[in-house]
Amino acid sequence: MRKVIILGTGPAGLTAAIYLARANMEPLVIEGQEPGGQLTTTTDVENFPGFPDGILGPELMDNMRKQAERFGAEFQRGWVTNVDLSNRPFRLTVEGKGELECEALVLSTGASAKLLGIPGEKENMGQGVSTCATCDGFFYRGKKILVVGGGDSAMEEATFLTKFASQVTVVHRRTELRASKIMQDRAKANDKIDWALNRVPVEVVKNEDGGIQGLKVKNKETGEEELLEADGVFVAIGHRPNTGFLNGQLNMDEQGYIEVTPGTTRTSVEGVFACGDVQDHVYRQAITAAGTGCMAAMDCEKYLEGAATVDWSQSL
Numbered sequence: 001m002r003k004v005i006i007l008g009t010g011p012a013g014l015t016a017a018i019y020l021a022r023a024n025m026e027p028l029v030i031e032g033q034e035p036g037g038q039l040t041t042t043t044d045v046e047n048f049p050g051f052p053d054g055i056l057g058p059e060l061m062d063n064m065r066k067q068a069e070r071f072g073a074e075f076q077r078g079w080v081t082n083v084d085l086s087n088r089p090f091r092l093t094v095e096g097k098g099e100l101e102c103e104a105l106v107l108s109t110g111a112s113a114k115l116l117g118i119p120g121e122k123e124n125m126g127q128g129v130s131t132c133a134t135c136d137g138f139f140y141r142g143k144k145i146l147v148v149g150g151g152d153s154a155m156e157e158a159t160f161l162t163k164f165a166s167q168v169t170v171v172h173r174r175t176e177l178r179a180s181k182i183m184q185d186r187a188k189a190n191d192k193i194d195w196a197l198n199r200v201p202v203e204v205v206k207n208e209d210g211g212i213q214g215l216k217v218k219n220k221e222t223g224e225e226e227l228l229e230a231d232g233v234f235v236a237i238g239h240r241p242n243t244g245f246l247n248g249q250l251n252m253d254e255q256g257y258i259e260v261t262p263g264t265t266r267t268s269v270e271g272v273f274a275c276g277d278v279q280d281h282v283y284r285q286a287i288t289a290a291g292t293g294c295m296a297a298m299d300c301e302k303y304l305e306g307a308a309t310v311d312w313s314q315s316l
Helices: 011-022 037-041 057-070 133-140 152-161 181-188 286-305
Strands: 002-007 028-031 074-077 080-084 090-094 098-107 111-113 144-148 167-172 193-197 199-206 212-219 225-229 232-235 239-241 272-274
Touching (some): 002 011, 002 090, 002 286, 011 028, 011 057, 011 098, 057 074, 133 152, 144 152, 144 212, 152 167, 167 199, 199 225
Parallel strands (some): 002 028, 028 074, 098 272, 144 232
Antiparallel strands (some): 090 098, 111 239
16 A cells, blocks of 8 residues: 555656655655656757756756655556556556555656657657757757648647747648638748648658758659758647546546646546646646646645545536
């Protein structure tokens, strides 16, 4: 029996671990297949407060983990295949390691960017390929960028990137965009944005220096392949919250993001708390994730100490 188990080791989960460990709650942190979360695929992090010269994503995550361990947080590598939230204590099945029980559960399993699944994409992630304009746009000041996608996310990212890039080209596999009219109109009115529609991404191509040369695409009208030259490729086809293992036991929105009581990290099940990108489809930043991790730890601590004055029947 554990007082609290934390699922996920991104900024949210590690911050929750730091706070809960310092409160003597002896948290057990379960690391999934990607310890450290999305930041482990990011080279330079320049917008996390406290690091004026920036810091490598993996280094930042390693520092946060060491800080949690210093206060007594325990880490265990494993993949949670099933969670039973119907009764207390909650039961978690960890692949190859059996069953765990806990009084409270913090979910910080994050959201994974949807990828194109083409050659050169994963290999160059963080080195010319990105899924976060807010994180990496600054590094492409005065350069040419491709944004792949046709929804609101792609239009938003393309518009944002024009603050830095000399030219932004939107690549979409269809002639018509899926984005809302207002987002399309905003992007089309921007002189820095060009369009490469009806083109299917085939491969991210590197140059002789090891950087990105551009994106090879197939023109659906002619059937021919062509190279769209650029210094960076931003994939903006959406995110997928990592909530499938919950099997619908918590209230979620239509995209699968966990719903929480506004202003808190409380979910629809008493004793279960959600923080980070798994409940945030708007900001998706390391600093906001860390903030909600702190909130989850404090909400969880109050719950475990029996000091909460929440009427759970009125929660989501």
